[in-house]
Amino acid sequence: MSQSLVYGIDVGTTKIVALVGRVDSERGLVEVLSFGETPSQGLRRGVVVDREAAANSVAAAMDACGMGDEPVVVGIAGSHISSFNTEVTLLNRSRNLAITERFIHKLETEARQTGVGEDEQVIHVVPRGYVLDGSEGVQQPVGLAARKVTMRAHVVTGAISSIQNLLHAVEDCGARVTQVVLEPLASAEACLQAADRDAGVTLVDIGGGTTDVAVFLRGGLVHTAVIPIGGESFTSDVAYGLKIPYETAERLKVRYGTVLSRIVDPVAAVRVDRRHYNAHFLSQILEYRAQEVFDYVSDSLRKNGLDNRFSGDTVLTGGGSLLDGMTELSEDVLGVPARTAAPLGVEGNSNVVQKPQYSTSIGLLGYAAKTDKGKPKSEGATVNSFGSIVAAIKSWFRGE
Ligand SMILES: Nc1ncnc2c1ncn2[C@@H]1O[C@H](COP(=O)(O)OP(=O)(O)OP(=O)(O)O)[C@@H](O)[C@H]1O
Ligand SMILES: [Mg+2]
Known part of the structure; x- marks a missing residue:
């Protein structure tokens, strides 16, 4: 049975929730092992407006949860977020035409560079489907063969400054942010x-x-x-x-x-x-x-x-x-x-978190579990532990 510990911090406008969970990916269940909640300070309409106040609230929630310097997934929202649909096409030059994970990663890297403003950073590239040599409707292209591959994707971007402010507030508390997830996607992960x-x-x-x-x-x-x-x-x-x-x-x-x-x-x-x-x-x-x-x-x-x-x-x-x-x-x-809807598939402290206001929090654990398996790394914005977004962007542009 594949089980792993996962960590999330939901930095909401009214409350901060820190959670440690164990995800049983085979059964699609999240067991909440530890949970800390504090009223939120220093946020307005989803974004950090006072770094110190926000960091103090995050620290209190982490303390209440017994969380240290574990790798955490953090949710993001705010009106700086924008999104669009795009499509990118690449020729597959491999001799047997097999589509590999690496080739899909190249398409995602390409999609990250379409239509993103100077002050914005891509938070997610979520593939919506693939066209293989003109054949529509492919969802799982890896292992199939094609010369010309088109990826249709939904791209979510946010203001670099707002993302930085969130990362700073969380990292001031010693947490290591491994991924930033758009809050409605985390909620969808939990409720749908x-x-x-x-x-x-x-x-x-x-x-x-x-x-x-x-x-x-x-x-x-x-x-x-x-x-x-x-x-x-x-x-x-x-x-x-x-x-x-x-x-x-x-x-x-x-x-x-x-x-x-x-x-x-x-x-x-x-x-x-x-x-x-x-x-x-x-x-x-x-x-x-x-x-x-x-x-x-x-x-x-x-x-x-x-x-x-x-x-x-x-x-x-x-x-x-x-x-x-x-x-x-x-x-x-x-x-x-x-x-x-409230979060589905929750075990453990379920009576505490099985309420609509914890959908994002529980969904973050689901995302953490996926990243843990190494699956949709490219889907979320992976940031380094010191929140150096700029360095992360540079490496994406170099295609690393
Ligand atoms: N029983 C209830 N009836 C009406 N409103 C409620 C009830 N319980 C909570 N709320 C409202 O829900 C809001 C908080 O929701 P939630 O905890 O999902 O927000 P948040 O995650 O802190 O914020 P955000 O996601 O916007 O950053 C508050 O405005 C509160 O008044
Ligand atoms: Mg919320």
Whole structure:
């Protein structure tokens, strides 16, 4: 049985989670051996804005988890992220025309260099399929024979500065970052099954600072997006609308909030800290924001040529998906069935982490396990232990 220890740090806008897990890749299960969580400081909308404060939070989570200088996989989000689909073609010059891992790696290296701005770094090259001498629809080309090979890939990039700031905050705590993973891809790893991806699915992770989107069609990743609105925006709106402190608004939202104002009695009152508030007004504030989030998701799909009627069901996750009525509103706006999902296939501390707000955290362990096996190294941005992104980029351009 192949089992290995894996380490992840989910640097979220509201919470930092450090985890140690054991992955049983044959059975597709993650066992959480240790888990540490602290409130997050120094982040705004998914990006580090105060290195020292962020590092202190990461250090506290690592301490709580008992993590030292192990190699960790870290999640990344923020509005500096962009993505696009591309295709690259190379001639296979090997004598027997066999396609090797090395040849696929060359295609990925080539894809890394298409359309990337000077201040950006490629975070992922995710192959979507291959065309071998004109034959479409190949998913596993290694071992097949072809002269002309085209790789279709989804490329995710981020601002070098934002990636550096994240790496610095984590590495200030002594951790060694081996891979940076786009958060919605980690969440998808945790919440989706192969059948979901085959049928077509839009994963929407509503966190505290951002809403992250990943769309899969016919098994492959076709679109990713990071929307700079999350649960914190909902709470801020309630605080502003009701003229109450943020903490009171957060409690009101979690305890009594819904985004379906039509189901709330117009004269009903809810009580927090011995004060009464109109429940209908509360739901209208939340509904307005939720509508905006799903409108953004819909726009993002449409702008990328994805009609949501053909993009499959919507799977909501992240802490923000726990707000009452989110699946119903998602169905109203996007016009396809929606459900809320928590991480699948978790053993051990499962009652603690089997909640939507830990999807990214658990997914990072899944990514760590894949890298461990040496499989999709090229899929994630591999960074050296001192966060020297520039050195890493140079080596990619040299094709190393
Ligand atoms: N039961 C609940 N009802 C409504 N909202 C909730 C509930 N539980 C958590 N939330 C909201 O979820 C948000 C936090 O979600 P999550 O833990 O996924 O974010 P994060 O990972 O810290 O942030 P990000 O991924 O955006 O950087 C907060 O805004 C919080 O108010
Ligand atoms: Mg998150």
